[in-house]
Amino acid sequence: MLNEIFRMTAAVGAMALTMGPASAHSLDAVLEELDPATLGEVDFPTTCSTEGQEAFDVGLLLLHHMMYRQSAAAFEAAAEADPDCAMAQWGIAMTKFHPLWPGGPTPEETAAGQAAAARLAGMDPGTAREAAYADAVQAFYAGEELSFRDRLAAWAVKQRDLGAAYPDDLDAAAFDALAQLTVAPMGPEAVPVLRDAGQRMDTLRAKAPRHPGGYHYAIHAYDHPALAEMGLEVARGYESIAPEVPHALHMPSHIFTRLGLWEESAEWNARSAAAVLAQAGDGILADHYPHAIDYAVYAHLQAGNVASAKALLADLAVRSNLEDTFGSAYALSATPARIPLETGDWVGAAALPAELIPAITWARYPQAVAMRWFAKGIGAARSGDDEAARAALAELSGLRDTMDERGMGYWVELTDAQIGTIGAWIALHEGEADEARALMAEAADSEDAVGKAPVTPGHILPARELLGDLLMELGEKDAAVEAYRASMQDSPNRARSLQALEAAGGG
Template identity: 75%
Template sequence: MLNTLLKTTAAAGVLTLAGAPGWAHTLDAMLEELDPATLGEVNFETSCNEQAQAAFQIGLLLLHHMMYRQSDSAFRAATEADPDCAMAQWGIAMTNFHPLWPGGPTPDEMAAGKAAVDMLSGMQIGTQREQAYVGAVKAFYSGEDLSFPVRLDAWAEKQRAVYDAYPDDIEAAAFDALAQLTVAPRGAEAVPELRDAGQRMDALRTEAPRHPGGYHYAIHAYDHPALAEMGLEVARAYDSIAPKVPHALHMPSHIFTRLGLWAESADWNARSAAAVLEQHEGETIVDHYPHAIDYSIYAHLQAGNVEAAMGLLEDLAAHLNLQDSFGSAYAMAAAPARLPLETGDWAAAAGLPTSMNPALTWERYPQAVGMRWFAVGIGAARSGDLNAARTALDELAGLREMMTERGMGYWVTLGDAQAGAIEAWVALAEGDEARARELMTTAAETEDAVGKAPVTPGHVLPARELLGDLLLELGEPDAAARAF
């Protein structure tokens, strides 16, 4: 249905798709370059005119794939086709806060989302169903000086109420699962919520077998050690509906990583990175590229392919013009640290530069900066430079204060584990074996409790692995084996 609608409305006029990297800037040209059939299928009827409806549905497809910049462009094309299309403004607002991505929107994204919500406040919203969707996105942008988690909670509550009101609405079901994942607890406590969301998306695929949310959100739901096996089939099938979408090519590696399928992870992420560069247009490379490279480097290192990981790191370093986002920042901080930490080159880890890609606004991403200081601190402590290790601890303490002020609870806790690990190795170097064991054990338990964030394939060096190393140093191979 979507393909037919697009082909019949494309001839009616030209829609500007400003800023859609790698894709044409008119709807009819876009149809030649980007076959909507390669994005999956949705069917969300709105009160907009036919041409706006066509662009809206492309935006919605891309929104479910979390291709946010391209999705934003399609929704803006819908507003040009129909200035009274309220759901296009809803779409613009939805593209700018990224529910499952850590860090929250940038100031520019927040401003763009609020501008769309302001437009909605002065528009006639067509149906009660549309009003419900608009009310949910408004909840995220309401209020001043609220933290990202507080805003997410407000959105998720309203979004889940949409599904309660419209239980037969496939889109409501998909966004309900996304909202459920957004507010699910961390660690082992998350399993019931994640399993429920995943199984509901499995059921959605039965009803709508080409709906991108049924694939994407299921993979996120099963991205947990206790559930990963349940996600393998859907992970391997995602490219059947979206063979050219960079994030769709990356997402299966979340499951491959959980299951140790390193060759598949490296291969799919290589496809994802190549798709980004192939579709790239303009000065800025979107954050799907460094994200895929970080995952691929991790996979190669787990398989012992150090040379391949080094080659990818060189490729990443050659692309400095990255999108200023947390996804880029995390990859640029973590990927170079993985190499010396995984290979035990502690002096190289201690010598990692603390000044990173100047295209990124690092004060927005203290948790990413913390990853780099953690690597430096561990490297320094394990190579005997205790003064440098203490400097790293001071830097982490300052970042902790910043993250606490911003309500970044997960990253504060993870930072505590990182600082505790450095302190443990400093204590070991000073001869205090009992304190070293206590600190490192606590760090491992803390890190285990919070798990990993979706943005990362794995911690740059897991605390429990560091505990195993420390126990080996203490001459306890059996206890070390249990830790490993």
């Protein structure tokens, strides 16, 4: 079954490469790709015309699935059908920022969102409830010189208030949970908040078994090592309401990855990638494609299927028509690094090209570029090329400063841990065992504290696992075993940790 899906992915991909550029997504194109009956169900009455309402409903369904480009096309069709439909402008504005996706909107998305919010401000929403939705999205776009995180927080406050004001509104409840997830802390402190959001989405599904938010936001809520078991049933059930939606086919793998269910993760991401290729009607491959490939490559490597991982990477490498977003940038930087790092090919990791494909505006995404330099740096440090490792450290430090200037706190902390990791292995080669141990332990603690972002199936190479490697180098086998076991608390069934434990006699 799995091999058949991968053959289908390759066949559809070859067909997509031979197609000429097509027009941008229209509602007609979206409906040719996705049957509304396969998107789930919502009940969101507006004061729009009947035709406007029909297009709005499609946009709302796709919005809950985070299929933002197709969703925008549907909302634009609603606005065309009914120029007085304020909620169409609300929908367009909502599709231009992505609350749970790291990186923030592109400049083009920001401009389009601001334009929709400005149009919305001059319209009559029709009802107090619609006005509350309008007020919430306008909070994101209000003000000058605010960071993405500040804008998200402003939107989240309004959206949560809306959920409390309209307790019988299922979409208000869904967006309330999304807002709750958006401002949740990272790492272990997030557990109570995430559990609450997930359980509220479980309640929503009981009331509305085909509402996409009840599935999608529950999976995001349970995407945490302490909660993943609670998300397994909903993960396996998501396709029952959305069997053709690329992101819906990918989302279950967040839970499968947390639980080390590698075959399921690889299979669902293969289906997701194939669906993206089949639906690339405007010639642009949405970032859902490289995102699914990154998760599938990771799953194959953990299952020991290195050849399958390499085949997927080769397919990704020939794509030049990728969406210029952070999701694409991260996968394009990180995925090629996973194979040498997971297989212990340190020389190969050090030799990864510094130049990244020109389809992406890399200056926008320093946190993605940092993944490549970390891979090169740890590869150089572990293969004994300390000069190259120090050069990578210099690149990482510069990227870290850029992130700090942009207020990218999570990625700054993660990059600090990566810098400490490379420094630890350089110190080890220089005979500074105590410094190496301290740097590596600090990096592991820092990385554990911030947790992993949803954009990645796992850290490029877990610092806690690397602490185990370093302790083995120092001959501290018992402490190394403890580190590997601790690493697998957050990343169960990881191949490198399992192999290391077996080698250390702690399996």
